[in-house]
Amino acid sequence: MGIIFVVLAIATLAYTSVPSNSARSPDELISAASAHGGEPEAGFDPMYGWGTYHEPLIQSTLFKWDSNMSLVNDLATGYSVSEDSLVWTVTIRDDVKFTDGVALTAEDVAFSFNTAAVSAGYLDLTALERAEALNDTAVQFTLKNPRATFINTLGRLGIVPEHAYNDSYGQNPIGSGPYKFVQWDKGQQTIFERNEDYYGQKPYFKKFTILYLENDAAFAAAKKGDVDFAKITATSAREEVEGMKVVPVASYDSTYISLPLTPDTGNKTKDGYPIGNNITSDLAVRKALHVGIDRQSLIDDVLNGFGDKELTGVDHLPWVNPEAMVEDADPEEAVRILEEGGWTDTDGDGIVEKNGLKASLMLYYPSNNPDRQALALALADQVVKFGIELIPEGKSSNELITVKYANPSISGYGTNDLDPVYTSYLSSLAGGEYSNTGYYNNPKVDAYLIASQNSSTLEEAYNYVKLAAWDGSTGFSARGDAAKLYIIDPNYIFLVDDTLDIGTPKTQPHGGDPYGNIYDWKRIN
Structure with a gap:
């Protein structure tokens, strides 16, 4: 008490x-x-995640996104890309000062990106070989391999002053953005x-x-x-x-259920957390969940109508593949899929079984999120109608980390770039704290995603991601491996x-x- x-x-x-x-x-x-x-746990330091996916307020960025989600200049005045797509040159304004009165130059931009590349922040800079100032108003980025989506990366990092950056920067930051830091209680x-x-x-x-x-x-x-x-x-x-x-306000923040994709063989993560689930590793169960749940009903009943259906994780983004979508709200089709996969209710308790294993699953959600709690309860009411039992339980964020590799859990993620697709499905990222927690592994999907990362144009990158979702025979989407159960894009609701x-x-x-x-x-x- x-x-x-x-x-x-x-x-x-x-x-x-x-x-x-x-x-x-x-x-x-x-x-x-x-x-x-x-x-912000680490303070207001862009090197450690501040402003990566939101307006940093204190710092400027090279580019921003306007209300139409179009990329526009901030510090930048323009950019060019070499023929081999490995060298990006960005020119910047010459009239910008940090709030301590010192001029912001290309040296500060290069310093910020080089520092972020070796920090523990959220920004993926693995493609960056180095950043260097050519003069006060031009900075050159050399990549290890082509990365068409690097333009998005250039808009994600707040620029810090090289002369005033130290270990305590996040507690008392200096920037050149629209606001200056005054006090943090x-x-x-x-x-x-x-x-x-x-x-x-x-x-x-x-x-x-x-x-x-x-x-x-x-x-x-x-x-x-x-x-x-x-x-x-x-x-x-x-x-x-x-x-x-x-x-x-509409979002592309997809709420989904992460599904362990490997059987439980006793394996554990490097931190000792169990891996695998003998129910969700069965493709029939995953496909039944995708087609059986009624997403619009969840939006209406749980979110008071504040949201949109989400079928692929990127329904409202340029790289969506419409062919990867499946029809939902069809519990009869879910029953058919389960029966075809060997899952039937032999003892009449309403829960299907296969080889003596009941389709009964824990469903974990963040205990401090009432909307996700309500969603978990509503999902449990829906899926039992076609023979699957979900048992909702709230966990703290620290507790969720210990159970999510072996149990379904409600999560969410989404940005206006391709990073979430790569981190969700690349097999080389399996078992990360926030990446590929289901241990998904499809060599053909890997090849598409790697080709997307190495593309020299955004159109080419998008096309490879569409193939990774569904190429007509395989993919990570519900048409193929049904690797994640996407549900809704909730509205962000403000008073x-x-x-x-x-x-x-x-x-x-x-x-x-x-x-x-x-x-x-x-x-x-």
Whole structure:
């Protein structure tokens, strides 16, 4: 009981100390929405993941994505690629300064990418041989092999100052972005101020505070009028809040069930976690799940209609292969597939068996995510109708790591580049903490994915990924190996004060990018 009291006390402190809506200045913004799990554990350091898939606020990037998901210049003024696709040259602005007054040059860009290449961040820079400044406004990137998707990588890294970068940078960062760092009260909030020397479109809000609140506390803060903007769950969105409006934003953040693809032979990961499952390693079970579940019903009943169906993991992205899709909401077809695969209910208990093994599975979900809990329960109700038993159980993030290699678990991931496809299905990445947790291994798919990575044009890269999903005879999709059970793309749901105009938000990646268009936000009324 004492532990619960402390957690609640911290959550309350984080927002009861801020000015109420009526007391704060119109150009002050207070938010209870964070990207990628909330407070950045490693601080505000792009070398360790800050801003990789969301607006870094403090730092500039070479390129950005606009609300139409088109790549546009930020620091960059242009780029060129050599005929062999191994050398990329990017020119940058000459009018940019860090907030300590020192000019940003190509040396800082090269330093940032070379440092990130050897750091523990999320950005995949394995293709980068080196980055080097040609002069103050041109930086050259030399790749080990062609990588058409490297243009996306160039837009993912916040640029840090070489002269002021050290081990404590993440705790007190200096950048050249639209906001400058002011204060970080760990466990509670971070305060930013507008960078008056910013070279681009300056944000409307001069002071910007992000509160680190869990779902219930964020919703409570919104109801009290203590925040202008909050990320909420689909369950909370059913309740009206006076003076605020619900704004759902589409995502390409695919919610899926990871499925162990190898039998349980007693193998364990290097950390000692069990690998394999004798039920989900059976293709008939995986295919039955894909066609049997009713995704639209899950969206309507669990997410209050806030979401889209997801069949391939990339349904709404340029490299989707329509031929890889299967029809869902067909429990009779699921029964047929199971029977053809040798799974029948011989004892009349409603659960199919094969060789004495019942199709009964644990289904783990993050215990701090009420939407995924509700999804797990609804899935259990659906699949039992065609003979499969799912037993939902919530786990902490640390506990999920120990069970996900041997049991189905609900997860989510998605960005507007090809990285998730590679990390999900390349056999060489099997057993990573976040990559190929099902131990998928298909040599033909490997060949397609490697060819995609080595492509010299985006069109060529996309075509290889489409073949990896389904080439007419094999692939990772439901048409082939049914390696992951994709379910939905949930909307990101925000509560927005009636006096706040947030423009046209960007389609949200995994973890969210709530401030991706912060430049367009303003106070109205």
